Amino acid sequence: MTGAAALLRGALRLLRSGRRRTLLAAAGVLVAGAMAGAALTVSVGLGSGFDRSAERADLPDVVARFADQPPERIRARITALPNVAAYAPRTEIANVRLRAGGESTRRGSLQLVDTTARRGYAIVAGRDLPRTGGNTREALVEQGLARTWGLEVGDTIEVGRAGPVRIVGVSIAPDNVAFPLATAPRVYLSGTALAREFGGELRVNQALVWTHDRSRTDVTLQQARATTYGVGNLRFVTRTGTRLIIDQAAGVVVALLVAFSLVALIAATTMLAAQAATEVGRRLAVIGVQRALGVPRGAVAGEQALSAGIVGLVAGGIGVTLGALLVRGPSGDLLAALNETPPGSALLLPLAGLTVLLGLIAAVAAGWPAWRAAGRPPVALLRGGGLAARAPRRRAGGPGRAGFLGLGARLALARPGRAGATVVVLAASGGVILLMLGLASLLTALRDDPTAVGTRYALTVTAPAGGAAAVRRVPGVADAGTRVETRGVDSFALGEPVKLTTFGGDVGRFVNPPLADGRRVQGTGEVEIGTGLSTALGLGVGGTLAVQLQSGAELRLRVVGTVRALQDDGRVAFARSDRLLAADPSLTPDLAVRLERGADRAVVAARLAAIGATPTNVAGATTSNRSFLDTLATVLRAVALLDGLVCLYALVQALALTARERRPTLALLRAQGAGTGTVLRVLLGAGLVLALPGALAAFALQRLVFAPLVAQLAAGYADLGTAASPAAVAAVTAGFVLFAVVAAGWVARRVVAEPPVHGLREG
Amino acid sequence: MIAARGLVKTYGSGRAARRVLDGADLDVARGEVVAIVGRSGTGKSTLLHLVGALDRPEAGTIEVAGERVDGRSERELSGFRRRRIGFVFQFFHLVPELTGEENVLLPARLPGAPRGAREHGRELIERLGLGDAARRRPHELSGGEQQRLAVARALVLDPPVLLADEPTGNLDEESGAAVLALLRSAATADRAVVVVTHEPRTSAMADRTVTLVDGRLQPAEPLLFGGGR
Ligand SMILES: Nc1ncnc2c1ncn2[C@@H]1O[C@H](COP(=O)(O)OP(=O)(O)O)[C@@H](O)[C@H]1O
Ligand SMILES: [Mg+2]
Numbered sequence: 001m002t003g004a005a006a007l008l009r010g011a012l013r014l015l016r017s018g019r020r021r022t023l024l025a026a027a028g029v030l031v032a033g034a035m036a037g038a039a040l041t042v043s044v045g046l047g048s049g050f051d052r053s054a055e056r057a058d059l060p061d062v063v064a065r066f067a068d069q070p071p072e073r074i075r076a077r078i079t080a081l082p083n084v085a086a087y088a089p090r091t092e093i094a095n096v097r098l099r100a101g102g103e104s105t106r107r108g109s110l111q112l113v114d115t116t117a118r119r120g121y122a123i124v125a126g127r128d129l130p131r132t133g134g135n136t137r138e139a140l141v142e143q144g145l146a147r148t149w150g151l152e153v154g155d156t157i158e159v160g161r162a163g164p165v166r167i168v169g170v171s172i173a174p175d176n177v178a179f180p181l182a183t184a185p186r187v188y189l190s191g192t193a194l195a196r197e198f199g200g201e202l203r204v205n206q207a208l209v210w211t212h213d214r215s216r217t218d219v220t221l222q223q224a225r226a227t228t229y230g231v232g233n234l235r236f237v238t239r240t241g242t243r244l245i246i247d248q249a250a251g252v253v254v255a256l257l258v259a260f261s262l263v264a265l266i267a268a269t270t271m272l273a274a275q276a277a278t279e280v281g282r283r284l285a286v287i288g289v290q291r292a293l294g295v296p297r298g299a300v301a302g303e304q305a306l307s308a309g310i311v312g313l314v315a316g317g318i319g320v321t322l323g324a325l326l327v328r329g330p331s332g333d334l335l336a337a338l339n340e341t342p343p344g345s346a347l348l349l350p351l352a353g354l355t356v357l358l359g360l361i362a363a364v365a366a367g368w369p370a371w372r373a374a375g376r377p378p379v380a381l382l383r384g385g386g387l388a389a390r391a392p393r394r395r396a397g398g399p400g401r402a403g404f405l406g407l408g409a410r411l412a413l414a415r416p417g418r419a420g421a422t423v424v425v426l427a428a429s430g431g432v433i434l435l436m437l438g439l440a441s442l443l444t445a446l447r448d449d450p451t452a453v454g455t456r457y458a459l460t461v462t463a464p465a466g467g468a469a470a471v472r473r474v475p476g477v478a479d480a481g482t483r484v485e486t487r488g489v490d491s492f493a494l495g496e497p498v499k500l501t502t503f504g505g506d507v508g509r510f511v512n513p514p515l516a517d518g519r520r521v522q523g524t525g526e527v528e529i530g531t532g533l534s535t536a537l538g539l540g541v542g543g544t545l546a547v548q549l550q551s552g553a554e555l556r557l558r559v560v561g562t563v564r565a566l567q568d569d570g571r572v573a574f575a576r577s578d579r580l581l582a583a584d585p586s587l588t589p590d591l592a593v594r595l596e597r598g599a600d601r602a603v604v605a606a607r608l609a610a611i612g613a614t615p616t617n618v619a620g621a622t623t624s625n626r627s628f629l630d631t632l633a634t635v636l637r638a639v640a641l642l643d644g645l646v647c648l649y650a651l652v653q654a655l656a657l658t659a660r661e662r663r664p665t666l667a668l669l670r671a672q673g674a675g676t677g678t679v680l681r682v683l684l685g686a687g688l689v690l691a692l693p694g695a696l697a698a699f700a701l702q703r704l705v706f707a708p709l710v711a712q713l714a715a716g717y718a719d720l721g722t723a724a725s726p727a728a729v730a731a732v733t734a735g736f737v738l739f740a741v742v743a744a745g746w747v748a749r750r751v752v753a754e755p756p757v758h759g760l761r762e763g
Numbered sequence: 764m765i766a767a768r769g770l771v772k773t774y775g776s777g778r779a780a781r782r783v784l785d786g787a788d789l790d791v792a793r794g795e796v797v798a799i800v801g802r803s804g805t806g807k808s809t810l811l812h813l814v815g816a817l818d819r820p821e822a823g824t825i826e827v828a829g830e831r832v833d834g835r836s837e838r839e840l841s842g843f844r845r846r847r848i849g850f851v852f853q854f855f856h857l858v859p860e861l862t863g864e865e866n867v868l869l870p871a872r873l874p875g876a877p878r879g880a881r882e883h884g885r886e887l888i889e890r891l892g893l894g895d896a897a898r899r900r901p902h903e904l905s906g907g908e909q910q911r912l913a914v915a916r917a918l919v920l921d922p923p924v925l926l927a928d929e930p931t932g933n934l935d936e937e938s939g940a941a942v943l944a945l946l947r948s949a950a951t952a953d954r955a956v957v958v959v960t961h962e963p964r965t966s967a968m969a970d971r972t973v974t975l976v977d978g979r980l981q982p983a984e985p986l987l988f989g990g991g992r
Pocket of ligand 1: 775802805809
């Protein structure tokens with residue numbers, strides 16, 4: 001025990017003796033901690049969000065949807081199935097008009113709840129509909145609607161023909177994303193109360209099913225399909241199916257953030273190790289004395305490790321907390337958009353673990369060089385061992401034309417190992433920053449630019465005299481072809497809307513969203529459907545899509561592929577026009593217009609209008625998702641900011657180490673009459689020789705590694721422009737130069753704050 | 764050329780405080796070489812550093828070439844060092860990344876250095892026969908060559924005062940003699956040279972020798988040191 005106490009005392013003495021170095025190391029750990037804490041907060045939130053929220057909401061394992069049925073019939077069929085633990089009937093009325101607080105929509109989804117059964121949602125404000133049924137003037141609204149429209153418990157909402165009802169609670173259910181990300185906001189009324197009031201029984205069109213053994217849900221579903229003949233338009237949605245869709249989106253974000261926090265941790269470790277190595281180099285003689293006096297090797301290293309570990313733990317804890325707080329708001333918004341609840345106290349354990357990890361990293365980074373040094377014979381250490389000025393390897397390059405900047409560069413490069421490590425850290429962080437900027441512009445693109453999500457045409461026009469050929473001749477137009485677009489409903493599951501977009505020729509000429517399954521449309525009679533439609537209808541490759549058109553005619557197409565289209569919640573289908581025009585000759589084709597790369601949409605639109613082709617802009621995929629994208633961008637921006645701090649820290653640290661190691665050289669310059677400006681120039685040279693290659697390596701890293709990686713991760717969603725824009729490259733370069741200036745200025749101020757004699761006495 | 768009065772410098776604080784200089788006075792005239800002797804640890808380097816404006820005294824005044832040194836800002840001090848002082852150290856302090864010539868010309872690159880300084884530096888190299896050493900890096904040179912380069916560096920901006928702190932302490936007899944000769948010849952009509960040493964042969968070449976005892980300077984005992992010319 002006394003040994004441990006001595007160790008602790010030694011460690012604390014070390015900390016006190018180098019307060020400034022301690023602060024710098026602490027700053028590094030703090031920044032890395034903030035970065036990792038932020039990433040962890042978002043990752044844990046999103047990663048476990050579905051399961052946690054599903055648990056809390058008591059989400060059913062299967063939701064069966066079917067045409068209206070008497071409740072008794074459904075109850076009999078379902079309770080007869082094996083593995084069913086509980087069952088709740090539900091009646092959904094689509095496209096109900098909702099109005100409250102000056103806002104309104106015609107796409108409300110009214111859910112009539114059997115209050116005696118399990119609910120499958122969680123209450124986040126107010127109270128639930130009472131088990132006894134309550135009355136018909138009370139409603140629950142989903143959180144997304146409450147947030148978007150600014151509704152609170154106690155407000156009134158008008159619900160279709162039911163008229164004004166009072167909101168008694170706010171609910172969430174993670175089986176779908178929240179309004180407005182999902183187009184139909186949900187409102188719940190007591191079906192039990194309605195039935196009582198009208199003295200009849202409600203017909204149901206949904207059944208919520210909870211199983212005993214979730215892993216055997218598949219078997220239950222098979223049985224259900226076999227025994228529910230006679231129930232029209234039967235479709236099932238399982239919990240895993242739901243989870244898959246929601247997780248894919250979150251997965252991209254989580255993967256990115258985890259990668260970023262790894263970068264931050266690596267950066268911190270590298271810089272800490274570099275600092276520790278310098279520190280140990282400086283203290284070789286002291287270590288030599290300790291060893292000569294018989295202090296065991298482990299104790300020497302332990303003292304270093306413990307002092308660094310204490311700093312790591314404290315600074316790491318502060319950093320992790322700051323990072324977590326910084327992204328708590330945006331990440332909560334993100335979760336809300338996914339209808340998931342924030343992790344709350346479940347986050348504490350991972351954050352504490354992260355803090356401990358930071359402490360350990362700091363301890364190892366500091367203890368290792370000390371352990372190695374202490375292994376050498378004490379005599380060698382006392383003679384100053386490795387500190388003897390190393391012969392510089394490079395030949396002199398004549399009188400340095402770059403003057404003091406050049407001298408600074410040489411000073412930094414005199415330690416190739418550290419210079420390399422710093423460049424690597426800068427490159428990794430810079431690459432991530434570039435990626436962030438790229439993603440930010442991608443998010444904007446997703447919102448505004450249809451080509452980012454697989455729609456290759458930016459305009460549609462009414463056919464002018466001269467047809468497509470005339471349009472193709474307009475400057476800025478790359479291609480034009482006929483297009484017919486119409487909305488219909490699935491004829492098996494009435495009420496499931498489908499947007500059908502068809503083209504005169506090859507479909508791939510105008511749309512190419514990423515393929516999820518199967519292949520692209522080639523012939524007439526074939527169709528690609530969005531994953532949204534595929535999930536809603538339970539329809540896959542090889543199935544038949546039957547669309548009831550507005551004219552009443554029915555069109556049947558064979559599904560050859562499913563695509564990850566974002567438009568209209570993925571309830572889209574792409575095919576060739578022939579069959580559609582044959583089924584409904586009243587439809588008039590327009591022309592889809594593809595622009596040349598770099599052409600200005602507005603300019604081309606004006607030219608088209610001039611030849612009599614009235615243009616319409618094609619919107620990006622996600623006009624209703626603005627807030628979701630903005631939230632995502634905020635999260636990414638917060639991370640990018642922290643990442644910039646990592647760069648700044650790395651530079652300050654590298655320059656501070658150089659200044660400390662070359663204290664005699666800097667003091668000598670000052671003895672010759674060099675002022676603050678010259679010292680600054682030397683340090684700036686040292687900074688630039690690290691920052692500029694760092695920036696270059698960052699571009700390379702972003703281009704060759706990060707961008708392809710993210711493109712792969714995000715392949716399901718969008719066609720990422722992988723090259724960083726010149727503006728982003730310029731911004732990062734300028735940022736790095738600025739960081740070098742700031743770091744050099746800061747370190748230079750510290751250097752000239754002491755009289756030159758201190759550096760010269762070190763000799 | 765140098766007039767220092769009542770210099771006080773204390774290291775440490777509280778019970779560990781030690782007054783190294785306690786009212787030291789120093790006067791050096793133009794063209795004069797003064798040797799400061801004294802036992803190790805008596806504060807000779809400290810005195811030189813104060814005169815060269817590398818550190819600040821707690822009390823006392825310093826005037827060098829008509830310029831007051833005490834009570835000036837760091838910015839003014841760096842200008843003062845550039846214009847008025849040439850410094851030579853025991854451990855040479857050449858920058859290992861630079862060649863001999865680059866080291867000599869380093870002060871000539873400073874902002875505010877006079878125009879002809881570089882030419883002057885090359886001439887010095889030539890005159891001191893350091894042409895060969897000037898093309899090499901310090902680690903390839905002997906101690907004597909390094910120290911002669913250091914003297915050339917101290918003279919590049921043609922300062923009125925040259926301060927040398929044990930310039931031969933790390934050299935063998937022969938190269939030490941060469942360096943001393945160089946310092947002696949640097950004491951031209953309008954330059955004063957102060958050399959800190961504990962070697963008799965150094966004070967032998969000085970015009971005058973003073974001893975630092977108990978924080979004050981006093982004329983050296985002629986018995987111990989040759990003294991005079
Ligand atoms: N920065 C300092 N902090 C504390 N003590 C110092 C410092 N610099 C010098 N000393 C002490 O002051 C005394 C005089 O030092 P110095 O001027 O180098 O003596 P000399 O050059 O005569 O050998 C010595 O005892 C030395 O240990
Ligand atoms: Mg001395």
